[in-house]
Amino acid sequence: MSSYHLDHLQYLETEAIHVMREVAAEFERPALLFSGGKDSICLLRLAEKAFRPSDIPMPFLNVETGHEFPELIEFRDRRAKQLGAKLIVRTVDEAFAKGIAHPTPGQVSRNQLQIPVLLAAIEEFQFDCAIGGARRDEEKARAKERFFSFRDSFGQWDPKNQRPEIWNLYNARVNPGENMRVFPLSNWTEMDVWDYIKKEQLEVPNIYFSHERECYRKGGQWLPVPPPHTDATKPDPYEGARPKPTDTVKKMICRVRTIADMISTGMIESKTETIDDIIGEVSAARVTERGTRADDKASEAAMEDRKKAGYF
Amino acid sequence: MPHSHPIELLRFNTCGSVDDGKSTLIGRLLYDSKSLMEDQVEALEKSADITGGGQINLANLTDGLRAEREQGITIDVAYRYFATPKRKFIVADTPGHVQYTRNMVTGASNANLSIVLVDARQGVIEQTRRHTYIAALLGIPHLVIAINKMDLVDWKQERFQEIRDEIEDFLPKLGAFRDVKFIPMSALNGDNVVDFSKHTPWYEGPTLLGHLETVHIASDWNMSTFRFPVQWVNRPNNPTDKSLHDFRGLSGQIASGIVCKGQQVVVLPAGIRTTVKDIWTYDGSLAEAFCPQSATLCLEHDIDISRGDMIVGLENLPGRSSELSARVCWMNQRPLQTGKKYFLKHTTQTVQAVVTAVENKINFDTLEAVDAPGTLAMNDIGGIKIRTAKPLVFDGYSTNRLTGSFILIEQGTNLTVGAGMLAPPLEAVKPEYSDFAI
Structure with missing residues (x-):
């Protein structure tokens, strides 16, 4: 190596690996949200980089609305199998059957209904942390999100009362019933994601x-x-x-x-x-x-x- | 903005008091550097009808939450991303109200550069001194003083110079910025932000974007002394793969310096000397690795090492103590309580700690330390003494941002209540160099 300098992708990568290892070290029962989409595809490669040659020390979790593209489901299942990871899938339809969620009259989209299903899955498996692929450049509310985003026992985010995040010292402490959402790709842009997919030659659906x-x-x-x-x-x-x-x-x-x-x-x-x-x-x-x-x-x-x- | 080739990343934050035009400035940078998309411009135009009387309100780009738009203020740190063909930028938009100083510390702690906005009509106010002080305290290498709303003082060079003189007067008190730039501008109209202004023929410096694209940041990382806080012990438990049976790696991010394969290192606090056998990464073994790379070190000897230990080079050893001096920024409504137990997170370990004394507090009007203030309230910055339940292996913050910093966490609520910067150690750790013997 001739110069001791990281380019932007290498910098984003080392930052994300650091965040993932903090999760593995600080939480008892973390999960990784894997949908098969491009952002979570990057998360998987980062997990490999953070934890190999060991196994990735957390299961994958996905919430299905029941309206998925079949191509995505096929890809998701195959990729989890390749990596030897445990994949947990919970669906909105199951939640209807169990009474956890109810169809909203006049509302066809089940996007909103993923919320109770996700919260129920977190409770079912006692997850204290869920790693997600959200990025701050996606949307204005996401722009205010922390890497370690605290959720109270109702799963709620309180934007006015977020824990200050200083240097690379992440406060990962939660009480029983509370949990943390962690976003290693916080600082990535859509372009960074595709640049990374190219650099790492990652398969996408x-x-x-x-x-x-x-x-x-x-x-x-x-x-x-x-x-x-x-x-x-x-x-x-x-x-x-x-x-x-x-x-x-x-x-x-x-x-x-x-x-x-x-x-x-x-x-x-x-x-x-x-x-x-x-x-x-x-x-x-x-x-x-x-x-x-x-x-x-x-x-x-x-x-x-x-x-x-x-x-x- | 095509940039699918490796380029440098610059992180900066903006600070100033309410209505200095921070959000407008960031909006202007995004708008003029053509980093906005059509739907964003469309949303802007839509909101202009409601709030702006028809004129596009660039601040709406960053004031993202509904509560903020209604009150017309920025309530939390917002992060923005844009790129030019020369660099990529991460912007932390940090609010200026007194009560939100903690957000500035949050937004600025990882920055290469801080932009402090000054309203040319108002000149230097307490907030200017506070924000400049915090930027210096956090060890941010590069500072820009953006003297904004110059159009409202008729672009008078005398006014610009007056403000500049006043700031240069107190800058030496604050310590070492690597460079400081003063730029006259109007963020609202776009003068000297991306394009040069025709109103400032007397100004010979760069535009703000020109400076952001060229300021030298390659040496912002500490490459001089090797520090590796052990983050996660990597021990594959794979019964089918015999080659992994003996693998024992120490994963972490290099906090400073460079490490080479074959190099001698000391494991602290145990004080055991050993050799780096391999620098393992997913992409293959490395001959050397440097800050801030993440890596997995394999050592010659099978030593009992866990998270929170630190692997360092043989030269320039860090300090080790449970009695510490630090400067701390207090971040919670409940004031600091001496004698109360907090959790203290330093590098990759968390220990219990008690603040034994509050020695002084900064007065932001004079930038002088006031002795024995009794306590520190929200947004105060002061010097404290701490005792930890277990000795820390550490450096002074001024030489190492990552091994010289800590956060304080309130027990029970788990809130992050303080951000601390350690004073240099009084003496270096003296390990008993018993070379490892089997």
Whole structure:
């Protein structure tokens, strides 16, 4: 090494590794939130870098709305298996059955419903910490988030009363029933994530690349047409989220820029075949990543309100 | 802004009092450096109709929470990210109200550079001195004094010089910034932020962004003395892979200096001397590693080492003591209580500690220390004596930010109540160099 100097990705990486090791050392029962999306893909590589040659000392946890892209589920399961990690999945449908959550009348998106399911999973497994892939550049409320974000026994975030975070000294102390959300990618931008995926040659689900898909126009976005309802014995999980006869439907070459579920993810028209294409597209983009998320469009404070209630 | 090639990262924070225009300045940097996206501009324009009487309010970019927009203030540290072809930037927007000094310490503790905003009409006020003092106390290498709202004093060079003189008067009291820049600007109109102003022909320095892109930060990290706080003992428990059976690594982030394979080191507090057998990383073994890299060290001898121990080089040994002097910034409504037990987190260990005396407190009008104040209240900064339940291995904060700093945590509530900076050790640790013998 000729010069003792880290470039920006190396700096972000060492910062994130430090944070992950603090979690492993300070908490009794941490979990890592892994959805199969691009940010949590980076988290997995960082976990490998933090803990190898040992096993990654925490299970992976994912909350399904029931509206997921099948490609994402396949990828998630495969990746967890490759890494020899235990994957815990909890679903909104199960939560309905158990009475933990209830469908909101008139509301098709189950984004909000992930909150009680996540909190119930944290309680079920007595997790005292959950590592997530959220980044501060995503959204204005996230910009005020700490690396170690304290949640009270109701899972709530209190933005006005956050623990000051100084140097690299993270206060990880929680009382029983409370927990911590930890965000190693806090300082990463969307571009950093793709640069890192490229540098580390990480596999990503194929829906990040352009493919042909039937989409319909809603709320200024192109939403994917949900898979057909085949099992007539059950209610249609996509009821209300299917194109109406008056909606414009078209087959297009498109990809996702950020992944929520099929109801909240706007598809963007794009011809990207490689990670380099995606990096080129992101650097030329004129809207923010979350501009393609229907869940954030509800109001200017949509994310703030969800985080206060226990969202990650 | 394409930057898929390695570039440098600069972290800075902005501080000033209410209405000095901090959020406007950051908004201006983002706007003029073309770091804003269409939906952000659209949201800005939407909110302009409500609050700005039609004019875009750049402060709305950073005042993110609903509570803040309603009150028109910034209530917490907000982080922003932007990039130019020359550098990437992490901005901590730290509020200026007196009661939020703790947020400035939070936002500034990891910064390379601090921007202190001064309203050209008001000149130097208590907040200016406070923020400059805190930047110096935290050991931030680079300082920018942004003299803002120059348009409201008709761009008069005399006014700029007057404020500059007053600040240069008290700067020597504060100790060593590596460099200090004074920049006349109007963040609202964009003068000297990204583009040069036509109103300041008398100003020969760089624009703010020009300075941020070029200020020399390569030597901001401490590369002189090796310090490695052990963070996590890496011991694979993998019955199927025999090659890992004997693997015992010590994982952590290098707090300062450089370590080489084959180098002799001392493990503290045990005082045992051994050799670095391997610098293990996921990407392969390294011949040497440096601050702030994360690595896993394998040592020649199987010594009992745990989290909180420190591995150091043979030269310039740190101190070791349970009686410590420090300066502390108090961060909680409940004032510091002498005789009460706190948790103290230093590097990777947490010990119990008692503050035995509050020796002095800074008066921000005079920047003088007032003796025997009795206690420290929220946002006070003062000198204290601490006794810890277990000796700490440490350096003075002025030579090592990471092995010379600590936080105090209130027992029961677990709140972070203080940020401390240690005075240099009175003497270096004297390990009994019994070389490890089996």
